[in-house]
Amino acid sequence: MKVGMTKVSVLYPTGEGKTFNMDYYLNNHIPLVEELLGDALKAATVEKGLGGGAPGSTAPYAAMGNMYFDSVKEFGKAFGPNTEKIMADLPNFTNIEPVVQISEVVA
Amino acid sequence: MKVGMTKVSVLYPTGEGKTFNMDYYLNNHIPLVEELLGDALKAATVEKGLGGGAPGSTAPYAAMGNMYFDSVKEFGKAFGPNTEKIMADLPNFTNIEPVVQISEVVA
Numbered sequence: 001m002k003v004g005m006t007k008v009s010v011l012y013p014t015g016e017g018k019t020f021n022m023d024y025y026l027n028n029h030i031p032l033v034e035e036l037l038g039d040a041l042k043a044a045t046v047e048k049g050l051g052g053g054a055p056g057s058t059a060p061y062a063a064m065g066n067m068y069f070d071s072v073k074e075f076g077k078a079f080g081p082n083t084e085k086i087m088a089d090l091p092n093f094t095n096i097e098p099v100v101q102i103s104e105v106v107a
Numbered sequence: 108m109k110v111g112m113t114k115v116s117v118l119y120p121t122g123e124g125k126t127f128n129m130d131y132y133l134n135n136h137i138p139l140v141e142e143l144l145g146d147a148l149k150a151a152t153v154e155k156g157l158g159g160g161a162p163g164s165t166a167p168y169a170a171m172g173n174m175y176f177d178s179v180k181e182f183g184k185a186f187g188p189n190t191e192k193i194m195a196d197l198p199n200f201t202n203i204e205p206v207v208q209i210s211e212v213v214a
Contacts, residue, residue, distance in 0.1 A: 007154050009171070026214055046214035047114050050179065053207030060208050064116070072157065100160030101167050107133055107153035 001043060001105050006072050008079075010065040011099040014049065020062040022048060024093035030065070032089055040078030043068040062096065072102065108150060108212050113179050115186075117172040118206040121156065127169040129155055131200035137172070139196055147185030150175040169203065179209065 001007065012020055030044060045066045049059025069075040079086075090098075108114065119127055137151060152173045156166025176182040186193075197205075 001152065006157075009154075011167075022213065030214065044214070045108065045212065047116075047210035048213045049208060049210050050113075051209045053205075053209075059210065060118075060206050061210075064208070064210060098160075099167050101156060101171070102158045102160075103154035103156055103166065103168075103171060105152065106129070106155045107137065107151070 001068050003105055003107065005042065005105045006069045006075050007103045007105050008067045008069070008075055009101040009103065010067075011061045011101065012063045012065075012094060012096040013060065013099060014058055014062050015096075018062065018096050019094060020096060021093040022063065025063060025065075029089055029093055033067070033086055036082040036085060037067070037078045040069055040074050041067055042070065062094075068105075075102070108175050110212055110214060112149065112212045113176045113182050114210045114212055115174045115176065115182055116208040116210065117174075118168045118208065119170045119201060119203040120167060120206060121165055121169050122203075125169065125203050126201060127203060128200040129170065132170060132172075136196055136200055140174070140193055143189040143192060144174070144185045147176055147181050148174055149177065168206075169201075175212075182209070 047064045049061045154171045
């Protein structure tokens with residue numbers, strides 16, 4: 001991903017009683033997001049949490065979803081009108097309230 | 108980054124009194140990590156936090172550093188003997204204790 005791009009990270013914290021269906025996420029949710037955001041979404045990547053920094057510790061996040069856009073403005077234009085549809089799909093694969101971070105790719 | 112790779116995320120949480128020197132991080136810390144880890148480190152990317160999910164909110168993380176390895180084993184082999192040297196450089200650019208996540212790239 002190129003320097004200067006906008007990265008939107010959607011991080012799903014682990015915790016007592018928290019569940020995350022990675023199959024649904026990969027096969028249904030990500031394709032839904034890709035369809036709704038169209039060309040504005042330059043790339044999407046997904047990671048599954050394996051562990052934390054200390055040996056044997058739990059991963060802070062069950063999953064991390066990353067979306068790349070040309071700018072914050074392009075992200076807003078594409079995501080804004082689809083926020084409701086995207087959020088409505090969350091209960092289909094998780095009971096976690098995600099942490100969202102908007103970043104600039106600097107290296 | 109290819110599916111199956113190991114991604115190690117080093118996340119620097121924002122907060123009252125927390126500081127992060129992005130110039131030092133990009134120009135000194137990342138090159139140090141690259142030199143110490145050598146060929147085991149397949150790629151490193153960096154993002155600077157711009158904001159959170161809610162309009163006008165603070166980014167959860169001041170910076171996110173991402174390192175990619177062929178496997179968890181390769182990461183451990185490369186990082187283990189260099190952990191002390193890498194950690195000793197942190198006070199040179201931040202007073203934040205980072206959150207570390209080890210993940211598998213799944214998409």
